[in-house]
Amino acid sequence: MELLDEFLPKREFDSYEDFYNSFSLRTPENFNFAWDVMDRLAGTKASERALEWCDEKGAEKILTYADIKKLSNQAANVLTGTGIKKGDPVMLILKRHWEYWPILLALHKIGAIAIPATHLLTAKDIAYRCAAADIVGIICVDEEKIMTSVAEAEEKFRADGKTMLRCKAFVRSVHSVSPPAGAGAWIDFKPLMEKASADFAKPERLPSNDDIMLLYFTSGTTGMPKMVRHNFAYPLGHIITAKYWQQVVPGGLHITVADTGWAKAAWGKIYGQWLCGSAVFVYDYDRFVPQAMLEVICRHKVTTFCAPPTIYRFFIKEDLKKYDFSALKHCSVAGEPLEPEIYERFREGTGIKLRECYGQTELTVVVCTYPWLEPKPGSMGKPSPGYDLDLVREDGSSCDTGEEGQLVVRTGKRAPWGMFGGYYRDEQLTQSVWHDDIYYTGDMAWRDEDGYLWFVGRSDDVIKSSGYRIGPFEVESALVEHPAVLECAITGVPDPERGKAVKATVVLAKGWSPSEELKKELQNHVKRITAPYKYPRIVEFVTELPKTISGKIRRVEIRETDDGKKTDGAD
Numbered sequence: 001m002e003l004l005d006e007f008l009p010k011r012e013f014d015s016y017e018d019f020y021n022s023f024s025l026r027t028p029e030n031f032n033f034a035w036d037v038m039d040r041l042a043g044t045k046a047s048e049r050a051l052e053w054c055d056e057k058g059a060e061k062i063l064t065y066a067d068i069k070k071l072s073n074q075a076a077n078v079l080t081g082t083g084i085k086k087g088d089p090v091m092l093i094l095k096r097h098w099e100y101w102p103i104l105l106a107l108h109k110i111g112a113i114a115i116p117a118t119h120l121l122t123a124k125d126i127a128y129r130c131a132a133a134d135i136v137g138i139i140c141v142d143e144e145k146i147m148t149s150v151a152e153a154e155e156k157f158r159a160d161g162k163t164m165l166r167c168k169a170f171v172r173s174v175h176s177v178s179p180p181a182g183a184g185a186w187i188d189f190k191p192l193m194e195k196a197s198a199d200f201a202k203p204e205r206l207p208s209n210d211d212i213m214l215l216y217f218t219s220g221t222t223g224m225p226k227m228v229r230h231n232f233a234y235p236l237g238h239i240i241t242a243k244y245w246q247q248v249v250p251g252g253l254h255i256t257v258a259d260t261g262w263a264k265a266a267w268g269k270i271y272g273q274w275l276c277g278s279a280v281f282v283y284d285y286d287r288f289v290p291q292a293m294l295e296v297i298c299r300h301k302v303t304t305f306c307a308p309p310t311i312y313r314f315f316i317k318e319d320l321k322k323y324d325f326s327a328l329k330h331c332s333v334a335g336e337p338l339e340p341e342i343y344e345r346f347r348e349g350t351g352i353k354l355r356e357c358y359g360q361t362e363l364t365v366v367v368c369t370y371p372w373l374e375p376k377p378g379s380m381g382k383p384s385p386g387y388d389l390d391l392v393r394e395d396g397s398s399c400d401t402g403e404e405g406q407l408v409v410r411t412g413k414r415a416p417w418g419m420f421g422g423y424y425r426d427e428q429l430t431q432s433v434w435h436d437d438i439y440y441t442g443d444m445a446w447r448d449e450d451g452y453l454w455f456v457g458r459s460d461d462v463i464k465s466s467g468y469r470i471g472p473f474e475v476e477s478a479l480v481e482h483p484a485v486l487e488c489a490i491t492g493v494p495d496p497e498r499g500k501a502v503k504a505t506v507v508l509a510k511g512w513s514p515s516e517e518l519k520k521e522l523q524n525h526v527k528r529i530t531a532p533y534k535y536p537r538i539v540e541f542v543t544e545l546p547k548t549i550s551g552k553i554r555r556v557e558i559r560e561t562d563d564g565k566k567t568d569g570a571d
Helices: 016-022 033-044 065-081 100-110 123-133 144-159 189-195 234-245 263-268 271-275 290-299 309-315 340-350 427-433 472-480 516-529 555-562
Strands: 049-055 060-064 089-093 113-116 137-141 167-171 212-217 227-231 253-256 279-284 304-307 330-333 355-359 365-368 379-383 388-392 405-410 438-447 453-458 463-465 468-470 485-495 499-508 538-542
Touching (some): 065 100, 167 189, 253 263, 340 472, 463 485, 472 485, 472 516
Parallel strands (some): 113 212, 137 167, 253 304
Antiparallel strands (some): 355 365, 365 379, 438 453
């Protein structure tokens, strides 16, 4: 019996309806992904490839399951030697360096709380997170800016009379030629890991399934970051992610484009993929170059690929016909809605149909275009097993077919596999979105006559103009069909007559220049494709859109810039 059979009683399904109604998972007591999955795979598939890594400068590394076990044991010995123990929160700022994986698994083995974080954090950001989560250890890459921010955050806490870090370590890059500034005050983690014992005893007292395994600070597209807590059973929820959405295959090679600081890495770079027998591929880069990523995908014979829409927007500007995609079997997309234009252009270039998905850091795959469903470009798909979904009006009543409402998860019968346990240390915030056995996603959508769900926008992003409700995605989808538009964001700006006026912030494709004539052309283009009242009365051309490190557009930043600012637009 394969390992996956222990958790997934039924693997094959006759239809989407069979999948939705019959899917179930077995969750063992005191489940621990590092001990119960990775160490067991190290016993049964010791010499098989688990992780294949390369960077933009040409360095490469392959780790087997046996290597992963050894390295995670060595990392666990280093961590416990610094005083890290069960329940301790430890922040990891490791970008896409291969060391992230054994160190994360080491924290799981110890029973500590891992807090993955982006390398773009400032000293203020780090101090905020340390105070919010009582972080006792930080392990980061050996970049002076990051290490300086960590040191400044620690100094702030010392000045406030607080002690913070038991472990302050850096992981040296393969391209480092000298120790980073201030290295004497730090632990150089990798040499210690290499010298540590490859044996690490399994603790007698393991965490329970309800104990916190991961804390994710949300990307902050609106408001201050929230601490999303996930327990030790969380990895099992991503069997659905990997097997039925990303469609990874045993012995295959999967890449999800995501920084390790965000929850998308948990979705696509570790748990579900290894549970389903696929190796994980990591492309470690600082600057995204479409041609370079396409060449890496082909050269390493990646079999399954997942990325946010931003990546595909750049891909379709390339001559996809010149690349050898013979090994590539399946591509998926998530993070933001996918414009139909991108779907069609990518399919024409590769022959592959993109399959969309909707989820949140708080959840797993909520809605998806599963294998039994024919994609409808622009639609998220249908609900995932375990998710009792509804669309509700402001008064809480259920919406009719075709009617926009807020997407909610009804949890009266059971919470979905992998759903968060609430916001850490903020019961009031948890209660504000999850009460009366209903979790309010804050996202607006509608359902068509076939049961497919269509994303409209965050409830905060929906624009109310002259009595109309306008979702940004429909207008954005219309704009990107124009060859001049590389990407765009639709927001509302204050308007004395309409309440809000629709504004388009546009990044132009190569070969196009801003002009009043182009503004008019784009406005008329939207009028032809959508209802006339939805066209952007204001068009602003920019060189780039504000985004989170995970690639999501920060419309809130655009709104904050525009609020109170008088902007002239054409009617």
